[in-house]
Amino acid sequence: MDTLFIPVILGTVRQGRLSEPVANFILEQVQQQADVETELIDIRALSLPMDDAGPQAKIPALSETMLRADGYIIVVPEYNHTYPGLLKHMLDLNRDEYLHKSVGLCTVSAGPFGGIRAGEALLPTLKAFGLGTIVPDLNFGNVKTLVDEAFGKLTEDAQTAYKRRFGRFMAELLWLTQTLKYGRENFAQGS
Ligand SMILES: Cc1cc2nc3c(=O)[nH]c(=O)nc-3n(C[C@H](O)[C@H](O)[C@H](O)COP(=O)(O)O)c2cc1C
Numbered sequence: 001m002d003t004l005f006i007p008v009i010l011g012t013v014r015q016g017r018l019s020e021p022v023a024n025f026i027l028e029q030v031q032q033q034a035d036v037e038t039e040l041i042d043i044r045a046l047s048l049p050m051d052d053a054g055p056q057a058k059i060p061a062l063s064e065t066m067l068r069a070d071g072y073i074i075v076v077p078e079y080n081h082t083y084p085g086l087l088k089h090m091l092d093l094n095r096d097e098y099l100h101k102s103v104g105l106c107t108v109s110a111g112p113f114g115g116i117r118a119g120e121a122l123l124p125t126l127k128a129f130g131l132g133t134i135v136p137d138l139n140f141g142n143v144k145t146l147v148d149e150a151f152g153k154l155t156e157d158a159q160t161a162y163k164r165r166f167g168r169f170m171a172e173l174l175w176l177t178q179t180l181k182y183g184r185e186n187f188a189q190g191s
Helices: 019-031 058-068 085-092 116-128 154-185
Strands: 008-010 040-042 069-077 103-107 139-140
Touching: 019 040, 019 069, 019 103, 019 154, 058 103, 069 116, 069 154, 085 116, 103 116, 103 154, 139 154
Parallel strands: 008 040, 008 069, 069 103, 103 139
Antiparallel strands: none
């Protein structure tokens, strides 16, 4: 199998964000996969342009990373029943870079529904980019109970529970990522 590059996108800039320990946990799990390279794309660390939108406004290093990626994991919190606007703004900086690649969603919320509304709301945008989504999401509901805020990490119990769920999530993501990579490399687009 070729080495796959699957970065983890942390989709909020909020001070005190609990999506950060979730993203770090996911990053650690992906780092342990054989034949997978990863890195964290923290949208707070980007100098997001505010004077334009869409594919005309690019951050070259980000575009290179998005182009190099074979698939993506997006960690997205739920804000007022949807995803953060700055995540959308960041995603909109690229377009063709995402075409025919895979994406898995990790949703985060304070409430009991695990941020599923944020994940569902993101789907039309992912479709617009030609991204293929996997069926299983990882939903981190009641996230305050999952995070040991003193250490900025998931609790031991949460890690145990989510490691099991991550296995199925990652197996699906790897399957779709490999399949789409094969397709990109072996079939002319639209044939
Ligand atoms: C502007 C805003 C709106 C929010 N709306 C919701 C919501 O609709 N449902 C929910 O369960 N939690 C909501 N929350 C709480 C977040 O889901 C919570 O902060 C969680 O920890 C994930 O976001 P974080 O990474 O910013 O911490 C909201 C938080 C903010 C800052």
